[in-house]
Amino acid sequence: MSALQPLNLVSAAPRLRWPAFGRSALPWIVPLCVLALWWVASHRHWMSPQILPTPELVWSSLLELAAGELWSNLWISLQRLLRGLLAGIAAGALLGAWLGASRRAERMVLPTLSALAQIPTLAWIPLFMVCFGIGEALKMAVLIKAVVMPVLMHTLVGVRDAQPRLREAATVLRLPFGLRLRRLILPAALPSFMAGVRLALSAGWASLLAVELLASSEGLGYLMVWARQLFMLDIVFVCIVLIGLLGVALDRGIGWLDRRLVFWPHTSLGQLQLQRPNTFGERALAWVLPVLLLALWQLASAEHWVDPNLLAPPAKVVASALAGFADGSLIQAMRMSLQRTLGGLLIGGSLGLLGGLMLGLSPRAERLFGPSFSALRQIAIFAWVPLITAWCGLGEGAKWAFVAMAAFFPLLVATQRAVAQAPAQLTEASQVLHLGLLQRLRWLTLPAAAPGIFAGLRLALIYAWLGTIGAEYFMPSDGGIGSLMIGAEQLMQTDRILTGMVLIGLAGAVLNYLGQTLERRATRWRHA
Template structure:
């Protein structure tokens, strides 16, 4: 009897060890298979070595670049990121704190700040190039713009949502302004600021790579452009790997800060809604825009500003009107929206399909999840040189880039929706012996619908941003981004600013439509 018990325990321990080994080995299956397929394609000349360098060539290029200027380019990009991130963080926290503490500041500043935030960072690049040139200040301004928006919104929300009881307690205790800031405001806004930093890091890193690709003589983005122009795709691949490593390090770093220093509950939603207003307060949001508009108009009329740098706001509005009603701007916008929808359908469909597969099978998730996570950490614009080298400078490359941008949000949302399905529903499906198709249509797809539409709202925004970015780099195609770049090269600042306004309005409409679609498809979540 004791021998059988010993044998059973040995068998169980052996099974547990084999299962543990399988869990460790499963994530290596897909990378090893991809590496083997890559090597076979190179050895058997399935693909030209110019289009797909062998793994050995890429590795040797990494070693050669490390001994030359690679470290210098990495440090240059990281320096720009750190300076821009620090400046944007300080400005965003200060502005967000003022908005959160003062209702009047919120009414005066938040509306115009939100309106300017609707214009994505990339849409500001042509205007910044006319104002600041293509030297170091351009990169820093772009990074600061990418950082200050999420930091301001998250900080304002954290400060404004301080529980009333805590505010009342600070008043009863008669805390000084310094003590109130230290013991109440800073701890209350810290979780929101960390969440804003997580968003800001991603947008800042992606924006920096984009502007280095577009206008730079050093940095990782420039190195990728240099490799693409000489068709040295091994250099491009090395840079993509480095961008991925830095992206993962940034994400892990902010996660460590969150876990190490934030020990109190965080807000479940990160949406800054305006407080209700009454009486004269309805007029206050228009005061600052009207004042800025007047200053802008008077400076241009009096000639204190060079017309090559800034034109009259009236001229911008006239250009916008004629461009939309009579000119090429409406056609460019139509082309951009058309490619946005095509890329969304392709990338979103693949994301939903992959998310369902990963959510249904833990084995598939362990095998494919790490590779997909690494791909998600690559700044989206780092793929531009490789995509254009493989697919050319036509519509195919544009659609592929937009689809890649839309893929990850819907993948993550769908996978989370499938994984969070009620176990009771799965058990009921097994008891009823539902076939796979009926299980999909009656259980899984309805259950993940709300998650899919949440991901769709994000993917719509990503698709629009990716469309503008793709048109910057793939100028042979038509679109509003190509229109802006052409206007910038001809120093037509009125066209650039009119296109920026149109992009901002379109982005706001897309965001609103995505939110409404989410409400309609999953209205029970908003009751």
């Protein structure tokens, strides 16, 4: 036996080392293949050099830009992001703590904030451009709007739901407010607050790139637009790679900070939902702030506290909406936008579903393609606009491609996680029953993963709607609610801008409700 043991060890050694090497090499296969295809396509001139620059040109452009121009624009963008994050996080944390500590304030203020939150940050940009111009004030306004709501809602939940039993014990022990705040409320609310900061960082970074693409003379977004206009796509490629690396660095940084600050066990986060009022007084309290804001708006317009070109009176907004519905312009614009949303969702969602099933069912496919998809997810969606417009133009094809890309990743990630987290007993059952792949998908995998898949579908629907608005901003056309708002901004028609904002918010709320309804009906058998 002793003579055979060394022989077994020697013969087994290659089999132990090769799988480990193969697993570590798998994630690099896709990037290397893409790089090789890029090199061949660019050198064989399958596409114009202005459309597809060579890897060598991109590398030389990176070295040339790194000498100064790239870092100056990057520093400007990071400064804007830092200032917006500090202001937005501070405002969101203070408001969230106030609303979480006072049930009366929550009932009075939160419904109005929730209604305003239904209007995405993108829809506010034309109004902010009219009010603040295209200078630094515009960037700060957009960033603060994008950052405040995630931090506010998560802080509210963290403070409101901070360990009820410990709060009762603190009340019984009559602990001073300062000690209760420092030892109980802040530690209990910190996990939820950090989750809000993570979401705010992602939303703020994407919103900053969007506004720099639309209206800026400095920053990474401006550099990409300038390069796109001159068909210098080598610079666009450099900026896309840099934005992806920054996305990874920012996400890892906030994750590290989260682990350093939240190092104690804590329960899962509460639900971000508004508690329904039970009495007439509570229901009436929710209407106090909207009525006051409407009265202040009317008074400011009547007394000319604000230039009418900057803030149209409420009556003019209503008249503009009625006129738009009467002549059919608003109906036609909404129809075109919804068609783009559903068309892009069909393409991107189908690809995301198939990709998620592939990654969730096959560990080898996940190791092969998963890291590449994760890297692409770190690139803010609006960073792809200059590249898509250069390759696809400004027509319907480019808009559909952008919307499809916006809808692809939410459904991909949700499907992959839902399938991968399916109970292991299902795999054993499929093996015992000798089920084929299609039978396994139909009878076991898809029913088990249905809640996660439909949750991803709902999120993909929301992202497709936001992608539609963005596509209509960056790719002007004769139709669509986004194009209508950009045209109104150029003519200083705030009544049409406000009408478009309301319609975008209502459409987003309806799409979200439809997604929730579809999710409940498709998975109702799980709760029977």
